[in-house]
Amino acid sequence: xxxxxxxPYRRTMPATxxxxxxxxxxxxxxxxxxxxxxxxxxxxxxxxxxVAAGREAYEAYLTFxxxxxxxxxxxxxxxxxxxxxxxxxxxxxxGLVVRVRERRVPDAIIAGSNYLAWIxxxxxxxxxxx
Amino acid sequence: MRHSSEPIWWSLFAAGGVVAAxxxxxxxxxxxxxxxxxxxxxxxxxxRVLALVSHPxxxxxxxxxxxxxxxxxxxxxxxxxxxxxxxxGRGLVAVLCYGAAVAGTILxxxxxxxx
Amino acid sequence: xxxxxxxxxxxxxxxxxxxxxxxxxYEIPYREDWVVxxxxxxxxxxxxxxxxxxxxxxMGVCGSCGMMINGTPRLSCAAFLREYFPNPVxxxxxxxxxxxxxLVIVMDDFMHKLREVKPWLIRGxxxxxxxxxxxxxxxxxxxxxxxxxxxxxxxxxAACPVYGLEPRFLGPAAIALAQRYNLDSRDEGRRERQEVLxxxxxxxxxxxxxxCTTACPVHVDPxxxxxxxxxxxxVDWYKDVLLPWGKR
Numbered sequence: 001x002x003x004x005x006x007x008p009y010r011r012t013m014p015a016t017x018x019x020x021x022x023x024x025x026x027x028x029x030x031x032x033x034x035x036x037x038x039x040x041x042x043x044x045x046x047x048x049x050x051v052a053a054g055r056e057a058y059e060a061y062l063t064f065x066x067x068x069x070x071x072x073x074x075x076x077x078x079x080x081x082x083x084x085x086x087x088x089x090x091x092x093x094x095g096l097v098v099r100v101r102e103r104r105v106p107d108a109i110i111a112g113s114n115y116l117a118w119i120x121x122x123x124x125x126x127x128x129x130x
Numbered sequence: 131m132r133h134s135s136e137p138i139w140w141s142l143f144a145a146g147g148v149v150a151a152x153x154x155x156x157x158x159x160x161x162x163x164x165x166x167x168x169x170x171x172x173x174x175x176x177x178r179v180l181a182l183v184s185h186p187x188x189x190x191x192x193x194x195x196x197x198x199x200x201x202x203x204x205x206x207x208x209x210x211x212x213x214x215x216x217x218x219g220r221g222l223v224a225v226l227c228y229g230a231a232v233a234g235t236i237l238x239x240x241x242x243x244x245x
Numbered sequence: 246x247x248x249x250x251x252x253x254x255x256x257x258x259x260x261x262x263x264x265x266x267x268x269x270x271y272e273i274p275y276r277e278d279w280v281v282x283x284x285x286x287x288x289x290x291x292x293x294x295x296x297x298x299x300x301x302x303x304m305g306v307c308g309s310c311g312m313m314i315n316g317t318p319r320l321s322c323a324a325f326l327r328e329y330f331p332n333p334v335x336x337x338x339x340x341x342x343x344x345x346x347x348l349v350i351v352m353d354d355f356m357h358k359l360r361e362v363k364p365w366l367i368r369g370x371x372x373x374x375x376x377x378x379x380x381x382x383x384x385x386x387x388x389x390x391x392x393x394x395x396x397x398x399x400x401x402x403a404a405c406p407v408y409g410l411e412p413r414f415l416g417p418a419a420i421a422l423a424q425r426y427n428l429d430s431r432d433e434g435r436r437e438r439q440e441v442l443x444x445x446x447x448x449x450x451x452x453x454x455x456x457c458t459t460a461c462p463v464h465v466d467p468x469x470x471x472x473x474x475x476x477x478x479x480v481d482w483y484k485d486v487l488l489p490w491g492k493r
Contacts, residue, residue, distance in 0.1 A: 005260045007260035008351050009344040011341075017406055018214075018406070020316070027455070027456075028213075032210065034202060041203075044161060044195075044196065045238055048183060048241055049241045058176045062165060066166045073162075074163055074166065078159055081158050084150060084151055085151040088147055091472075094469040095472035096476075102384045121153055122153070122155065125160065126156055126160070128182075129160050130164070134443050134444055134478075136443075136445065136449040137482035138482070209452045212410070212411075212452075213410065
């Protein structure tokens with residue numbers, strides 16, 4: 001019999017761990033949607049300041065928003081924002097426990113009401129602005 | 131009880147996440163695509179947009195829309211850096227991320243008040 | 246007709262030989278009703294008696310036989326060979342834990358964390374036995390029952406990249422277990438456990454990857470338990486800060 005030796009072997013995690021499986025990758029995509037949203041908010045704030053600055057500045061900025069690169073960014077940002085919304089609503093029941101008469105409201109109903117609110121708010125904004 | 135400051139940041143993150151989930155897509159579609167492509171010319175004339183965003187409710191809405199999701203993004207970005215293996219300077223990264231959100235909030239308030 | 250076979254590629258590590266770990270490939274008979282653990286037992290009995298691994302009940306109750314199977318943390322007693330046949334199956338010790346030998350991991354860290362969350366009923370004052378048992382309604386039992394199903398198999402730790410990156414992170418099962426007692430109507434120890442939970446290495450390191458819940462063989466939903474703990478800690482914080490005169 002050999003002598004018992006304890007020399008635990010430690011494995012390290014590469015910085016690319018999130019590329020090793022689909023779930024990890026989708027998690028990282030979900031987290032990075034926030035970068036697109038932040039950049040969009042900055043562009044929106046600039047837009048508002050241009051509105052305040054006057055018609056010429058505002059129209060010049062609209063032209064800038066219409067350039068292919070900026071437009072492409074917004075298309076990507078829209079995809080990112082949609083992905084954020086869907087993942088957010090699907091995960092909402094995880095932290096949210098709602099009870100009606102001692103019964104827990106099923107996850108599907110919590111997520112479903114989130115989606116309904118989303119559609120209602122989006123339609124309202126669209127209608128107000130356009 | 132020892133107070134970790136995480137609950138403040140997490141609650142701002144969560145609130146911002148809700149706001150972004152509810153309105154970010156339609157907002158991006160409106161200002162980033164519809165306005166940029168001139169889909170509805172009369173909707174995006176300077177006079178109309180100025181009147182629309184100057185309304186007190188619009189200003190409040192825009193403030194919430196910009197500020198809270200900035201904290202949401204700051205929080206996620208901070209933890210993304212940690213998830214990508216950041217070990218040193220975690221405190222500094224937190225200060226930079228939330229500091230940027232605070233700066234954005236102040237800027238948004240200034241722009242919206244002066245409208 | 247020759248009996249079909251399947252290859253198991255097994256992670257081997259023998260510290261006394263001073264060698265780096267390597268994979269060894271074993272060709273074993275393929276049986277449709279065999280699980281990976283049956284294959285490993287076959288290797289141990291028929292091919293290579295030096296192979297070290299943990300197992301006990303072989304029916305998904307004891308939580309001993311967790312392994313990485315083709316990169317996914319699973320109970321080897323619940324992973325059928327037919328899910329992989331005819332491709333080879335790669336078997337490794339649970340990710341993120343140090344490896345003692347072959348498929349055996351060092352679980353001291355996990356055991357320590359379980360104790361840290363005080364997984365027992367804490368009472369300000371015990372009611373004397375003469376006053377009878379602590380009664381609970383079915384709804385009160387439902388509150389925590391799901392979290393009490395944990396079999397300590399550690400698959401959730403192997404699935405959690407946050408634990409892999411930061412071994413100080415309290416981790417899914419320990420937090421779920423803390424919540425199992427926090428949400429028990431007989432318990433009064435929530436504030437005490439918050440000292441461990443409401444810290445950076447407690448609940449706040451979690452970024453809700455959600456894979457702990459996917460990996461859990463008994464549907465404990467550790468990710469959900471951590472989210473609920475975050476909500477509770479946040480509500481506590483606002484109560485303490487905004488209502489400092491209020492009752493703690």
